[in-house]
Amino acid sequence: MSTDSMFVHKMWEQDELSKMITKGKVPFPMLSDGGGNVGKMFGVYDEAAGVDVRGRFLIDPDGVVQGFEVLTPPVGRNVNETLRQIQAFQLVRKTGAGEVTPSGWRPGKTTLNPGPDLVGKVWEKWTVDQAFDD
Secondary structure, eight states: OBSSOHHHHHHHIIIIIHHHSTTSSOSSOOOBOTTOHHHHHTTOEETTTTEEOEEEEEEOTTSOEEEEEEEOTTSOOOHHHHHHHHHHHHHHHHTTTSSBOOTTOOTTSOOBOOSGGGTTOHHHHOOHHHHHOO
């Protein structure tokens, strides 16, 4: 979603995005926040410039913001990190927080079971090598 019009989105999709993705079609809806109302609600609307700054909000099925990131325009976002975080939130939700994901967790890697027994012993259950290997 951005403050750009649907016409700018269409041009962006045809002239840029479609060339950057494998199947040639954007797999998500592009929404326009022409007046900045949604940006204002999330605190990312820049009144002086009349645009939303780059923000990413992960909202669960209950409408609760679980994570967010706001970046200034010169810094790009990492889609793979967004997907990793979504997968982590989905796993935690599925297990009722019976499993949690440590820093850098990826699907298939070690999860943690929260509780008093874990305090001071995270290193026994999880190592940097497990979380950050390729």
